[in-house]
Amino acid sequence: MSEFTRKFYQDFIQDNRWHFITDGLKITLLVTLLALLIGTLIGIVVGIVRCAHDQQTKNELRGVKGSILKALNLICKVYVTIIRGTPALVQLLIMYFVILVTARSKVFVAVLTFGINSGAYVAEIFRGGIMSIDKGQMEAGRSLGLSYVQTMYKIILPQAFKAVLPSLVNEFISLLKETSICGYIGLNELTRGGDIIRGTTFDAMLPLFTVAIIYLTLVLLIQGVAGRVEKRLRKSDVR
């Protein structure tokens, strides 16, 4: 038996160790997808609140509605500042050891942490996207009698989404890879799965390379899908 096959057998076949990789991959995908969902929802809402606030005139910010918007804007600003200002790992540890001490599911803690974390970045991406749309688009919508929300929904957001898609994909790829820190709270995701094999068999190369290749494959998949979506969205750019 060659050295490679012997190690391969030891790392993956013996005692069904490949389960560490496949189970880890499942956890990684689950945490990433759910966090992505939460992060996008938070991001869109926070991004719109920030823009809605910045696009109103001082006059429009008076009154009850204006005060509510001002308060929401402040909350969103603080949220983005704190999340962007601290490492995701610290957030994860605080969430697990301080805030959600009684939580039974580590997956739940991870999903919530990464969802909240990603939301801050997605919010800034969306804010940038919305702000980059020519203000004439909003004026044209309003001049026809459409409300701010109607114009936002039908005109601004579709254009902003197209503009921010590459940044969003970037954020999603970061999110996928960042879930590898879940090992710190003892969640057996993909990276930790590979690392457990390394610790058992004392062979570092094969399990870690396997883990790396799986991440790379996932990223390539995401890129492929994003490329197709971008192509479809570019329909209105044809000249």
Place this chain on the structure above:
Amino acid sequence: MISVRDLHKSFGDNEVLRGINYEIDKGEKIVIIGASGSGKSTFLRCLNLLETPTSGSIFVEGEEITAPGADVNRIRQKMGMVFQHFNLFANLSIMDNITLAPVMLGLQSKEEAKENALRLLQRVGLTEKADAYPAQLSGGQKQRIAIVRSLAMNPEVMLFDEPTSALDPEMVGEVLEVMRELADSGMTMVVVTHEMGFAREVASKVLFVDEGIIKEENTPQEFFANPKDARLQEFLSKVL
């Protein structure tokens, strides 16, 4: 139809409008001229509240649109606006650009809006562009579509904010032609422009806005033949 009383507008410390008073009757074609920075565009944009006046009041058909709590969105449905940079919705086809507002606001069914849009497109000779996107059109075509988009709302009055200033010279004519036809059809129009020929031929009144007030107001014949204000004389000597 539109009544403007002591309209003021400041941007920070910069007072752009310093007390404008004016009455526009139904069917009138008001052309506003003035140097850049004179406040003429700001005045026009105050009429449909794209700019919020600092003080003063504007009445449209007897309703004070500057009153707190006035339903701005409903008032704007009756006031079409055409912009210097067209501002067609970049993500929508020409047909959707035209039908979006009437359908979304529940004024017309999808079918009605489509029929109406095709009729209007025919009027400006752009029927074959219904399924195109704005990026595929020339400037002149975009502006004609922008006019059609406003007309699809069946407005009582049309506001034009330098509609030909961003166009290549050879495309100015096609847009002015559409505006002329619109004027002939009896539409009430307020036009900010540098096209003196258009002012002369189409306007019922020409206004000269300078330093945030209306310095001179007259019929086009008198306005161009016997300008009284010194600044207007200077301005006309430069542009004519």
